[in-house]
Amino acid sequence: MNTPALTSTHLTITCVGAGRLGTTLCRLLLEQQSTISISIGQVLNNSLESSLRAVEFIGDGAAAKDSQQLKPADLWLISTPDDAIQEVSEALAKSGVLAPGNIVFHCSGSLSSKILRLPDDQCYRASVHPTHSFANPTKSVSTFPGSSCAVEGDEQAVKLLNLLFAAIGGMCFPLKSDKKGLYHAATVMACNNLVALLAMSKQMLTEAGIDAAQQELILNPLVRQTVDNYLNNSDPADSLTGPISRGDETTVATHLNALSSNPQWRGAYTVLGEVAVGLAQQQGFASSDDLKKISDLLASATDQ
Ligand SMILES: NC(=O)c1ccc[n+]([C@@H]2O[C@H](COP(=O)([O-])OP(=O)(O)OC[C@H]3O[C@@H](n4cnc5c(N)ncnc54)[C@H](OP(=O)(O)O)[C@@H]3O)[C@@H](O)[C@H]2O)c1
Structure with missing residues (x-):
């Protein structure tokens, strides 16, 4: 297969789906100053109005009406x-616009480049x-530098994308294609599910009769201190405090009893409690016997 994209000093990129992420990346790629200059070929969204808005924000390229209007890139x-x-x-493959040596990539967190249905002998595939969080493209253009970028796919595509994303401030690292699901689930645990956990904590405080203003006074400093501790320590075990860290079985039993009316709360408490027992074992503050009793308590609550 040809490799024009790897040997040229000027490349054209066309974006299908220039929403929050697409417009930001196109603008950054257009403005980057690596050994390869980039121009925007076309932008194709669902609606022409949306494509025109994207072109205006990016500052280059032309809006396409449909895939039949696409030109080589x-x-x-x-x-x-x-x-x-x-x-x-x-x-894209059916339209006949792709040429040998083209690089096609997407930016999904959970899907790998294997999802791209392209003729094997025609294009290099990748995902970055x-x-x-690309909530606001104007803001993201200046805050993107320093963002981690997980890159996988065909070697030739990965090589070029590493170069271009490094040029816009991305901190690229390689990821195995078959680990994307696990990688993305991990990021969701730390981000979205952390928010869900805090929402659950607030529900529990409401059930305990504590009003919204008081909930903020309780939770906000606690969450800030915990996240600060976590960020300042290289090992999560160094940040764990509380009853499981101390091996306080009676307190855990009181909690499980208090949560017995709500299976969702108790389920989350027991699953995360088991993880905390593992961290407490690493810490070594609590005795193995006490941690075993806590682990058994959590397991019996899970079975109920
Ligand atoms: N947003 C983030 O924070 C973020 C972070 C990391 C990765 N990602 C990934 O980036 C990708 C895009 O996410 P996003 O948040 O930027 O999405 P988005 O803001 O919702 O934008 C999606 C764009 O795709 C267009 N579109 C939808 N279906 C299309 C089709 N069949 N043909 C052509 N255009 C189509 C839409 O056009 P219209 O405007 O005309 O409807 C819209 O412009 C996803 O793979 C996502 O997982 C997003």
């Missing part, structure tokens, strides 16, 4: 919602997942 960024990526790649 070197790089193809598919930044539609995840559910549309495969279908868009199929449409930036750990960045």
Whole structure:
């Protein structure tokens, strides 16, 4: 297969699905100053109005009405919602616009480049997942530098994308294609599920008769201190405090009793409690006997 994208000093990128992430990345790629200069070929969204808005924000390129209007490009960024990526790649392959040596990539966190339905002998595939919240493109253009970017795919595509994403401030690291699901679930645990956990904590305080203002006074400093401790320590075990860290079985029994009316709360408490027992074993403050009793208590609550 040809490798024009790897040997050129100027490349054209076309973006299908220039929403929050796509517009931000196109603008950053356009402005980057590596050994390869980039121009934006076309932008194709669901609606022409949306494509025109994206072109205006990016500052380069032309809006396309549909995939039949697409012209040749070197790089193809598919930044539609995840559910549309495969279908868009199929449409690109069918349109006949792709040329040997083209690089097609997407930015989903959970899907690998294998989802791209392209002829094997025609294009290089990759995915790049930036750990960045692209809620507001204007803001993201300046806050993107420093964001971690998980990169996987065909070697030739990975090489070029590493270079370009490093040029826009991305901190690229390699990820195995078959580990993307696990990697993304891990980021969701630390981000989205942390919010869900805090929401659950607030529900419990409400049930305990504590009003919203008082809940903030209780939780906000506690959460800040805990996250600060966690960020200042390289090992999570160094940040664990509380009854499980101390091996305080009676307190855990009181908690399980208090949570018995709500299986969701008790389920979350027992699962996370087991993880905390593992951390407490590493810490070594509590005796093995006490931690075993706590572990048995948590297991029996899980079985109920
Ligand atoms: N947002 C983030 O923080 C973030 C972070 C990391 C990774 N990602 C990944 O980035 C990708 C894009 O996410 P996003 O948040 O930027 O999405 P978004 O803001 O919702 O934008 C999606 C864009 O895709 C267009 N689109 C939808 N279906 C299409 C189709 N079949 N053909 C052409 N265009 C289509 C939409 O066009 P219209 O405007 O016309 O509807 C819209 O412009 C996803 O894979 C996501 O997992 C996002």
